[in-house]
Amino acid sequence: MTEEYRFYGDLAGWWPLISPPGEYADDAAFAASALESASVPVRDVLELGSGGGHNAVHLKRRFALTLVDLSPPMLDVSRRLNPECEHVEGDMRELRLGRAFDAVFVHDAVDYMLTEDDLGRTVETAFAHCRPGGAAVFVPDHTAETFEESTEHGGADGDDGRGARFLGWTWDPDPDDTWVRTEYVLLLREPDGSTQTVHETHRTGIFSRDVWHRLLTGAGFEPLVLTRSDGADDAPRDLFIGHRPA
Template structure:
């Protein structure tokens, strides 16, 4: 997840705890589904730019098929990803304004795209994807929710480390104003240090929420040939919609 919008502590001071909050093995199935869409470039995909790469959990799986360049706004999260994915290129940057001056076979943006809270932000991020996607290449964007399927929810999780550290968290997602383009997720963390002491942290995330039509329109306006693809998943949750753009 880590992208613009108020620099949540999740991606700053709490970044070293990320492997205990969200583990790479939890991403295997979704990354495999994304890989099939990313592989749709002509000629075949070899290089992939991931925007908002966070702790690198998706890249951990995708690098088995593609040469990955990972970009995130948070240097702390990039440090986490470097430890997990030492063979990947890591760069700091904002997905709304990044310009590397080179093109890739495919561009991937996972749920970090949800930190685009206005249509202007979304349009800027899609323009970045287009600018880095070669002709014949593809872009794959994966919001957790779209306006048609958002429902208030809670989640909990966390795990322990061999060094005695541990995390337990609770998240609570709501839509305080259905008339705007944002939702809010509140996080509460219990963080146990190796000496057994426990601290409590709270973090608020404001996320963008757009209708399917908006996603497809913004991709089309950027120059992509756009479509939506329903995720196939064995997890007990609503399948996500993957938005796929092909650059002519």
């Protein structure tokens, strides 16, 4: 899980430079439309695996958000960006808040579910917190049908003289298992000009559309998959919506 990775631990304070909030605007807008596909008016939204709150920066304009993450340092980053939102430390596989929401949102933090059991428990958590007539939206980076080996890069400079750049390289060492591997290299620059380089290996889950459909149905949702492609050079991305019957 994410607590194993420095990205979400001692390096969490760099997250707004590694993956700036502005880069989440399109994903958040697409997710908001999916959340509003619920058959009830959507105001109160639970986000599982909210990380540094970069989706919340955009979604809070439309919804009242409760943000849940496993990493206290990432929650601290999010609180600075989204002080008006409720923040809760918790594991998306086990969380039970004892209240229901109009909709539940799980962005790419769901990628850290490496087994069908963990993914199923996350889907069950979403169902337990989704009111009748509500919807749950899951946005994994990959499914078995859409996965392609890829590289990515990014980063930004801060107003305080710090800067961050990263390179990521993702591939599937064994197509017969349920995870893929990403090698990240970070270059972090302090205000005094000194730099450090960090290398980290992440494992993230990959499941077929059939598995997603089965787990959503098994939890009690009526499932729907939407496939989105942002352009000819971008691999398609599946978004899963679970509607809870009214």
